[in-house]
Amino acid sequence: MLLQLERITLxxxxxxxxxxxxxxxxEGSIATLIGPNGAGKTSLxxxxxxxxxPQQGSIHFDGAPIVKQKPHRVTRMGIARTFQNVRLFRExxxxxxxxxxxxxxTRSGAIGAILRLPSQRAEEREILETxxxxxxxxxxHDERERxxxxxxxxxxxxxxIARALATRPKLLLLDEPAAGLNASEKIALIELIRRIRDERGVSVLLIEHDMSLVMKVSERISVLDHGSMITEGSPHDIQNDPRVIEAYLGQDDEELALS
Ligand SMILES: Nc1ncnc2c1ncn2[C@@H]1O[C@H](COP(=O)(O)OP(=O)(O)OP(=O)(O)O)[C@@H](O)[C@H]1O
Structure with a gap:
């Protein structure tokens, strides 16, 4: 396993x-975390x-323990993410x-930036190219100056997504990437997620409510309900699992449409 959580309690x-x-x-998979509102997906x-x-449990990434590491350290170790609501610098x-x-x-730090050392310039060029x-x-790319x-x-x-990929992750976490997209944008998103894995070798973990997209793109689905992992399996297994249907009862129609 590229990422392994054991007995995580928060x-x-x-x-x-x-x-x-x-x-x-x-490693190399496209996995999805689903579950009703408030199940704990974003908290995970x-x-x-x-x-x-977390108060208890362990997390290993690529063989190394990462639990309680600072977010920037986790990014440097190879996990990048996007957020449920778009978070861009407006100006x-x-x-x-x-x-x-x-x-x-970056490696050169503030002194390198002030002195404009050759190492700093090389690093700036690398950041721009990447x-x-x-x-x-x-x-x-055509819209880069806007x-x-x-x-x-x-x-x-x-x-x-580009910003997350620029950190050269081994694992990309996408929190509700289809939210607010229209039908053709959703099809393009499925294609992009597949290319991220196939062409860049990046494993992908999504949180997603759009079940039609989830069933098309995921190889593995895990279901969280009230903070507990209730089941996991292939899209086919999950669609036919009574525990999943039970967990979603009481949710709105969109979430019930598991097919
Ligand atoms: N920082 C926090 N302080 C207190 N409670 C929190 C905090 N973060 C999350 N929670 C609680 O954890 C529970 C799970 O929330 P979370 O956002 O992880 O669910 P979710 O499955 O991502 O839901 P949704 O699909 O609606 O985004 C909620 O009851 C929420 O109020």
Whole structure:
């Protein structure tokens, strides 16, 4: 397993949000975490990426323990993410937004920047080239000089994906990447997720409510309900699992449409 969580327990003021969760992502896979609203999916992402500190349990990534590491350390170790709501620097161009994401990788530091050492200049060039390459990969290179917030919403989501890819992750976490996209943008998103895995060798873990997209793109699905991992399996297994249907009862129609 590329990522392995064992018995992760997270609570806030006595409220258990994740309850002894065991969960893994295989290297080279496209995996999805589903579950009703409030099940704990984003909290699980926040725990993996070091934003939340679990009270118990272990997390290993690529063989190394990462639990309780700071978020920037986790990024440097090879886990990148996007957020449920688009988070871009409003006053920056598309290209600058992607370049900003690479600062976790820089080596020369502030002194190098002030003195403009050759190592610093080489690093700046590398950041620029990588950012441009990632923008080309997600298909919005032509828009690199525009203010990020002036882009169509679907393209803003791509800026976030490019920014995450620029950190050269081994694992990419996407929190509800299809939210707010129209039907044709969703088809393009499926294709992009597959290319991220196939062409860049990056494993992908999504949180997603759009079940039609989930069933098409996922190789493995894990289901969280009230902080517990209730089942996992292939899309076919999950669609036919009565525990999953039970967990979703009471949710709105969109979430019930498991087929
Ligand atoms: N920082 C926090 N402090 C207190 N409670 C929190 C915190 N973060 C999450 N929670 C609680 O954890 C529970 C799970 O929330 P979480 O956002 O992880 O669910 P989710 O499955 O991602 O839901 P959704 O699908 O609606 O995004 C909720 O009851 C939420 O209020």
């Amino acid at each position: 609570s806030f003021a006595g409220n258990t949000v994740l309850d002894a969760v065991d969960f893994g992502v295989a 992402f926040n725990t993996i990426t070091g934003f939340y500190r 920056m161009s598309v290209l600058e937004n992607v370049m900003a994401g690479m600062h976790c990788r 950012s441009e390459e990632c923008l080309r990969f997600v298909g919005i 203010l990020a917030t002036n882009l169509a919403y679907g393209h803003q989501r791509r800026v976030e």
